[in-house]
Amino acid sequence: MTKEEIISAGGSKVAAKPRLLLDVNMHYCPGCSHGVVHKLVAEVIDELGMEDTAIGVAPVGCAVFAYNYIDVDWVEAAHGRAPAVATALSRLNPDATVFTYQGDGDLAAIGTCETIHACNRGENIAIIFINNGIYGMTGGQMAPTTLEGMKTSTTPYGRRVDLNGYPLNITSLVKELDGTCYVTRQAVHTPAAVRKAKAAIKQAFINARDKKGTSFVEIVSTCNSGWKMSPEKANKWMEENMFEKYPLGELKNTVNPK
Amino acid sequence: MKQHEEEVKLLKGNEAIAHAAIRYGVDGYFGYPITPQSEVLETLEALMPWETTGMVVLQAESEVAAINMVYGGASSGKAVMTSSSSPGVSLKQEGISYIAAGELPALIVNVMRGGPGLGTIQPSQADYFQAVKGGGHGDYHLIVLAPASVQEMADFVGLGFDLSFKYRTPAMILADGVIGQMMEKVVLPPAKPRRTDAEIEAQCPWAARGKHGRKQRNVSTTLELDPQAMEKNNIRLQETYRKIEQNEVRFEEYMTDDAEYLLVAFGCMSRICRKTIEDARAQGIKVGLLRPITLWPFPSEAISRLAERMKGILVCELNAGQMVEDVRLAVEGKTPVRHFGRTGGIVPNPTEVLDALRKEVIK
Numbered sequence: 001m002t003k004e005e006i007i008s009a010g011g012s013k014v015a016a017k018p019r020l021l022l023d024v025n026m027h028y029c030p031g032c033s034h035g036v037v038h039k040l041v042a043e044v045i046d047e048l049g050m051e052d053t054a055i056g057v058a059p060v061g062c063a064v065f066a067y068n069y070i071d072v073d074w075v076e077a078a079h080g081r082a083p084a085v086a087t088a089l090s091r092l093n094p095d096a097t098v099f100t101y102q103g104d105g106d107l108a109a110i111g112t113c114e115t116i117h118a119c120n121r122g123e124n125i126a127i128i129f130i131n132n133g134i135y136g137m138t139g140g141q142m143a144p145t146t147l148e149g150m151k152t153s154t155t156p157y158g159r160r161v162d163l164n165g166y167p168l169n170i171t172s173l174v175k176e177l178d179g180t181c182y183v184t185r186q187a188v189h190t191p192a193a194v195r196k197a198k199a200a201i202k203q204a205f206i207n208a209r210d211k212k213g214t215s216f217v218e219i220v221s222t223c224n225s226g227w228k229m230s231p232e233k234a235n236k237w238m239e240e241n242m243f244e245k246y247p248l249g250e251l252k253n254t255v256n257p258k
Numbered sequence: 259m260k261q262h263e264e265e266v267k268l269l270k271g272n273e274a275i276a277h278a279a280i281r282y283g284v285d286g287y288f289g290y291p292i293t294p295q296s297e298v299l300e301t302l303e304a305l306m307p308w309e310t311t312g313m314v315v316l317q318a319e320s321e322v323a324a325i326n327m328v329y330g331g332a333s334s335g336k337a338v339m340t341s342s343s344s345p346g347v348s349l350k351q352e353g354i355s356y357i358a359a360g361e362l363p364a365l366i367v368n369v370m371r372g373g374p375g376l377g378t379i380q381p382s383q384a385d386y387f388q389a390v391k392g393g394g395h396g397d398y399h400l401i402v403l404a405p406a407s408v409q410e411m412a413d414f415v416g417l418g419f420d421l422s423f424k425y426r427t428p429a430m431i432l433a434d435g436v437i438g439q440m441m442e443k444v445v446l447p448p449a450k451p452r453r454t455d456a457e458i459e460a461q462c463p464w465a466a467r468g469k470h471g472r473k474q475r476n477v478s479t480t481l482e483l484d485p486q487a488m489e490k491n492n493i494r495l496q497e498t499y500r501k502i503e504q505n506e507v508r509f510e511e512y513m514t515d516d517a518e519y520l521l522v523a524f525g526c527m528s529r530i531c532r533k534t535i536e537d538a539r540a541q542g543i544k545v546g547l548l549r550p551i552t553l554w555p556f557p558s559e560a561i562s563r564l565a566e567r568m569k570g571i572l573v574c575e576l577n578a579g580q581m582v583e584d585v586r587l588a589v590e591g592k593t594p595v596r597h598f599g600r601t602g603g604i605v606p607n608p609t610e611v612l613d614a615l616r617k618e619v620i621k
Binding site: 051052053054055057058064065067071072073074075076077078081084085086087088089091092093095096113114117 | 285286288314316318319320322323324326327328329330331333334336338352353356466467468469470471475476477478479480481
């Protein structure tokens with residue numbers, strides 16, 4: 001059978017590469033969560049018919065090249081400044097749906113000020129926040145979200161709270177801000193989690209489009225390279241360790257209250 | 259406010275910036291309070307242009323956020339600006355470097371106060387180096403305009419944006435605290451409407467404002483890991499700067515025709531020097547003035563030409579000697595070049611300048 005025949009056989013196609021995911025090699029490590037989340041963002045933009053109106057803001061960090069993978073207009077921000085960049089894009093282009101895609105070093109360390117104030121102003125943007133507890137791009141240094149005892153290249157004997165402070169739960173913090181309308185914490189380590197994460201990302205994009213305030217979707221993620229684990233072991237380690245400090249679930253929803 | 263017609267007003271320099279921005283059809287202003295320029299943001303908030311022209315005005319959480327808002331807005335082809343004063347402009351340097359690297363149009367206003375550090379809120383011209391030599395990281399230049407009157411504060415908003423869009427490079431109005439705070443008569447131009455989306459798309463086909471049916475996506479980025487491609491980007495920037503140097507040098511000469519001595523000064527110092535020249539000529543000393551209007555590109559050729567027939571040059575600045583280096587480079591030793599400067603927020607009187615001319619140059 002040819003590739004086309006397999007794909008079209010008996011209408012049995014259940015999954016495909018999203019139309020807006022560009023046909024290029026990704027630089028992400030095998031097993032990294034970014035690839036899955038990129039796919040979900042591309043699917044959501046397509047399903048919501050936002051190809052022509054979405055503007056993405058890329059971070060500095062592993063996702064710096066996000067603009068090479070998803071076929072919409074992008075602005076590549078300086079480290080941590082994506083929420084400020086998105087603020088202006090959103091206010092100056094009211095017909096656009098503006099989203100940022102940021103890691104934990106970018107969003108919760110150098111960009112904490114921009115993150116908190118964009119959320120507090122209730123900017124009509126969607127923030128997709130990848131939390132893998134480490135600086136992946138620069139070689140696995142401690143992030144604000146690094147767990148206590150976790151080894152990184154700058155905490156080679158494990159994070160000590162007396163030296164390095166506590167892991168920062170930024171998502172719980174932004175939940176308290178009046179400007180956020182939707183705050184949720186998801187993961188993409190199982191098919192069920194992927195489906196939930198996609199629904200969350202979709203809700204965030206709808207909220208941004210409908211000018212409901214700031215939507216904040218944390219995806220608790222793995223960095224198997226930085227954690228120095230196999231992808232499978234990294235998923236297990238995340239479930240056993242990360243979810244305790246960063247429990248999955250909806251933290252706030254003023255748009256569709258349960 | 260009668261925005262549709264020309265209007266004569268008595269305004270502070272900072273207020274003139276705000277009025278001129280609205281009338282030019284600026285799309286967005288992002289600022290943060292700092293003395294002595296807070297009137298720009300205050301005036302804009304009081305005039306509420308979002309209700310007339312649709313201009314966005316936002317008080318950001320920091321100068322860093324404000325300049326990154328400018329970067330975002332500029333990336334989508336909008337006419338956007340920020341203003342601040344020296345310590346705040348230091349904070350903006352990261353974003354300014356990105357805007358220059360991204361080949362984006364934007365206007366940055368620096369109403370200088372004395373430094374270094376937190377310094378003083380009194381006037382200064384000590385950010386000359388920062389403005390004309392780059393300021394942030396990497397090889398780039400800003401188009402730097404130095405107003406010497408409230409009228410020029412208003413006029414340079416339009417000029418700054420025109421040049422910035424023409425060359426796709428950020429422009430800076432480098433004013434001093436005197437020009438920002440003093441009140442003068444100013445003629446405001448009739449208001450232009452903001453550009454429509456279609457006009458922005460035509461003027462800025464590179465803008466990341468949503469694809470809107472475009473086949474190719476637009477990406478505003480300053481990252482390029484391939485050294486060959488990155489050098490090409492740098493060469494393209496340098497080619498733009500050479501064009502700006504060829505076409506956009508602006509300066510003003512005052513009583514240079516028969517002058518034997520030359521003063522070189524910008525901003526408020528040039529106003530003081532005019533009075534010095536009046537006093538000197540009453541005493542039979544033939545002095546003229548060259549006032550750079552663009553600090554970058556610098557009027558090197560004009561200064562070199564004048565240096566041929568001068569007995570000496572005195573560069574007068576509210577700093578410890580910054581522009582004097584560029585004057586010396588232009589003069590190439592053809593005539594002595596000396597510096598007179600006050601710092602700490604002290605503004606000298608014309609007699610001090612004349613005394614310095616006698617002591618340092620005439621001898």
